[in-house]
Amino acid sequence: MMSRLWQDFRPFLALPDRQARRRLLAGAALAALTGLMGMALLGLSGWFITATALAGLSTVTALAFDVFMPSAAIRLFALGRTAARYGERLVTHDATLAVLAALRERLFRAWSAAGAARALALRPARILFRLTADVDALDTLYLRLIVPLCTGFIAALAAGITLAFISPLLGLAIFAVLILSGSVMVWRISRAATPATLRRAALIEGLRSGVIDLASGQTELLMAGQLPARCADLGALETRLAAHETRLNRIETGAGIVFGVIAALLPPAVLVAAAMSGIGAPGVALALLVAMAASETLAPLRRGALDLARTRLAVRRIGPGLAPPAPSVIPPSPKDGVAVCLHHVTLRHDGAATAVLGDLSLEIRQGEHIALTGPSGIGKTSLLQCLAGEIAPQSGEVFCLPSARLTQRTELFHDSMRGNLRLAAHDAEDAELISALTAAGLESLFDSLPDGLDTMLGDRGQGLSGGQARRLALARMILRNAPVWLLDEPTEGLDGQTARDVLARLHRAKDQKAKDRTTVVTATHTRREAENADRILVLGQGGILAIHIRGSPGFDAALTALRPD
Amino acid sequence: MSNRPKTEDAERPARQPIRLTLLPTLAAVLWLPQAGLLAQAISNVADRMSWGATILPAATAAAIGILRVILGALSERAGHQHARARVSALRMTAIMALSERAPLDRRAIPSGEAASMIAEQADSITPWLARFGPARMKAVLVPLAIFLAILPLSWTAALVLLIAMPVIPVFMALIGWQAQAASKAQLVEIGTMNAFLLDRLRGLATIRGLGATDQVATRVRAEAEGLRSRSMAVLRIAFLTSAVLELFAALGVAMVAVYVGFHLLGDLNFGAWGDTLSLAQGMFILLLAPAFFEPLRDLSAIWHDKAAGQAAQDNLLRLSRSERTLPEAGLPATPPASPGPQAASVLVAGLRFRYGDDGGTLPAGLDFTLAAGEHLALTGPSGAGKTTLLALIAGLDLPQAGRIEIDGEALTAETAPRLRARMAWIGQSPHIFAGSLAQNVTMGRKEIGQEKVSRALSDMHLGAMASIRGAAPIGEGGNGISGGEALRLALARIAVSPAGLVLADEPTAHLDPETAESVTESLLALAQGRSLIVATHDPRLAARMDRRISLPAPATVEAP
DSSP, rough: OOOHHHHHHHHTTSSSSSHHHHHHHHHHHHHHHHHHHHHHHHHHHHHHHHHHHHHHSSHHHHHHHOOOHHHHHHHHHHHHHHHHHHHHHHHHHHHHHHHHHHHHHHHHHHHHHHHHHHHHHSSSHHHHHHHHHHHHHHHHHHIIHHHHHHEEEEHHHHHHHHHHOOOOOHHHHHHHHHHHHHHHHHHHHHHHHHHHHHHHHHHHHHHHHHHHHHHHTTTHHTTTTTTHHHHHHHHHHHHHHHHOOOOOHHHHHHHHHHHHHHHHHHHHHHHHHHHHOOOHHHHHHHHHHHHHHHHHHHHHHHHHHHHHHHHHHHHOOOOOOOOSOOOOOOOOOTTTTEEEEEEEEEEETTTOSOOOOEEEEEEEETTTTHHHHHHTTTTHHHHHHHHTTOOOOOOEEEOOOOOOEOSSSSSOOEHHHHHHHHOOOOOOHHHHHHHHHHHHTTTTHHHHTTTTOOEOOGGTTTSOOOOHHHHHHHHHHHHSSSEEEEEESSSTTTHHHHHHHHHHHHHHHHHSSSSSOEEEEOOOOOOHHTTTSSEEEEETEEEEEEEEETHHHHHHHHHHHHHHH | OOTOOOOOHHHHOOOOOOHHHHHHHHHHHHEEEEEEEEHHHHHHHHHTOOOGGHHHHHHHHHHHHHHHHHHHHHHHHHHHHHHHHHHHHHHHHHHHHHHOOOOTTSSSSHHHHHHHHHHHGGGGGHHHHHHHHHHHHHHHHHHHHHHHHTTOHHHHHHHHHHHHHHHHHHHHHHHHHHHHHHHHHHHHHHHHHHHHHHHHHHHHHHHTTTHHHHHHHHHHHHHHHHHHHHHHHHHHHHHHHHHHHHHHHHHHHHHHHHHHHHHHEEESSOOOOTOOOOHHHHHHHHHHHHHHHHHHHHHHHHHHHHHHHHHHHHHHHHHOSSSSSSSTTTOOOOOOOOOOSSOOEEEEEEEEEEOOSSSSSSSEEEEEEEEETTTEEEEEEESSSHHHHHHHHHHHHHOSHHHHHEETOOTTTTTTHHTTTTTEEEEESSOOOOOOHHHHHHHTOTTOOHHHHHHHHHTTTTTTHHHHHHHHOOOOGTTOHHHHOOOOOOOOOOOHHHSEEEESSSSTTTSHHHHHHHHHHHHHHHHTSSSSEEOOOOOHHHHHHHHEOOOOOSSOOOOO
């Protein structure tokens, strides 16, 4: 169990850099200092009052009593405690945010690896919800568990040492009781809370997707007579959720009782023990107040222990993402003069029973333009993904020059026009960006933009028409200096005139490029996208049905079979 | 729907029974006798009694302490139960309202937003409801009780606390605003960060296609660091204000301790109503001083729960108040009817409908009949009311005038659920439910067997997809499914149902011509032996129907 816990958390230990690590340590130290100051304030006050009361009994001792040092120390501790607390909160929160910033970057890198990116494409909102909730859950690990544990340990140590001056056995006993009860309870609470926490997390996700289904699929459910049943399902889900939360509350309050009983028993017990040792009233008062302050550090542990299960779930889901990324499936380059080479390649989707494409062999020369045709779902996109290194072939060998891929959907980001374009070439000058926009046929749009390249494109590129968005995607392809272009239905959803203009510009851009001509592989349903191809590859029955070379009768027949504008 | 929660229940202001708010205060006040006994024990030691004299007061203090802990835990549990029950009621009311809102309502809250209101946001209501009321009560009553306990012993010590007292509420108010502003700003910032991540993750295919992952990852880091520095700027102020509270609390304790010490020493001979404090009294005062400030600290610590909890509750209540609902909303549930297998006939007479101010309208006085088994196309320009008419026939809303009969039975709020069992619906972008392909076909209808599902899937040319995907869940919102596949899936849903009337709303609108053609064929095959009404712009689909009704923008009806 302990080793599994260690395994779960190990990927995160490497996360903070040296500076962040120093901050995390400093935060824990300040928290401990806060606890110590509070303990000293109370203990010293108790000693002071009792000692002054005894000294005050006779005028001689009263005059001899040094009041300056203790009263100054009391004020110092009062001020110091506040300062330490403020510092602690600043440092711990800053350190946490710094670690989370590093974590977000690492996770983004992990999610953008080939396999993960495809999984993400299937369930983006759910995974993102998880991802953000998991990252947010991680801050409790340090703030609510590690820091209180440090504080508790230091407080127990300080109380033990202080009381050891009264009686070594008493000091040892209080240290042992605090450490044992603290660690045993953290262990027990987190264990007891784990099943309910995990089920609760799953139920919340279920509730979320259930509500989405209910709201978006309302008409479908209503017409199928399933609306009341769906509501009843959600009601049952909510009842189970409430039951788990009540169970967690019982664990939490139960732990509160244990900690509370310890905090109620320990100070009076210490009082009696100190009185037994014959140290005198001031010492007894000091012992009592130190024991009170030390046992108060137990209570904050229960929240952290309760959250540990949630944190562990987050850590388990996030952890694999922190492992060094799997070896890239980016295909190696083929021999000179060849852009793409496939040897007996079989492609299969994750978990699919049958292969999409089997035993495929193909060679594409540099500068060639290939059109991939065939009905939807036959494997055109999969083949492009394979060439781009998105899917590793199940068997066979793939060689391909570095490629840029134009996906079916045009993704524009909530960013400036410049930021959107620079995705393709991060260090491109404005002049290059503008010439790419011109080449893509966006010069009139660009002239009309009030802020030029600084114009923000709305959420998911709103504010551009479908044709303009496609042209922007084309501008990005032009900026990206890749020897192979993989185009997935590049003009789908555009009207004929716009589509032809986009295609013409695409070919102009391709031919204008430097010495090595760009190789283009287009997956298409339409005649206009295939008519400039050197070869048409018809996919079907899990492989290549036919290859038609430009000028052959088959080529024209294949073109005619495609969709006109 | 028999146990549907009443909206009034949810609308009732969130207030806990007084015993739930008073019990924690009672538990906290038990510290007074506890402190008195501990002070007495120390005083006994000072009076040179044997250590045995400490046992009785110490043991009693421990016993009271245990009672205090148990009372506290019990009230915490009761408070949680109460708060959690209310969250359930709020959630279920919102869910019911979602299920009963009029499908045609265009101003409805988007489903993603509704889901996060009901699922995650509602989570923050429980701690607020459970903890805030008791904490506020404690913050008022506990300092008062301690003040009243100290006052008869020493007016000076009570005064010291009293001076700190009005300062703290002022700062509490400041902290309240600060914490609220801080947590709001924080939420906005985190929301922006998450939106940024979502935006980039959604476009991962593009980012990968352009080989820009490195660049975007660096940008993610920069954004997160920006979030960090902006959050810290806000937190710095919030922490500073609470540090002031802590400072006054710590200084209050220190001043009380120093005053009592000097007083006992004989240096400060005032403040105890002309008397001198005993050690037990002085110790008692010292032990009470930190407890005087503690409830305020607790309250400020959970202050931010209030902002989040209240916002979440307001959102759920907003969700529960839909302006337009389904006709049968609020009526007792009718037992589901078993639809006959035969085609249904439809009569529409003198229909008049206007939906709100901006919604769809129908040409006034629409009349037509559809014989059993007949296939009808509704055509006409956008906004002519094709979808509205289909929705009225489906009983999704009731007309203002005129009547609709299905198989000779008038469609009313009472009969709508039963008559709907005779119909099946297919929209232009069918919703794909979370679950497998087969689950998406049955949609929970238990009477539909596995064989029937497989047959429907292969009839709709989804057999290959079914064998590839198997029982694996299909993507959220149908991601990974093309528009054509989604429509075929919706057709398969109808194929397994015994409905005698199929209502199709522009089924081929977003499809390329080839797919549209094959969807049309599938729809026609499906409609064999059933009545069919198709609202469409697609002339090829309309031409395949027996008859066409064209809804022009002006109110005339023609039947060719």
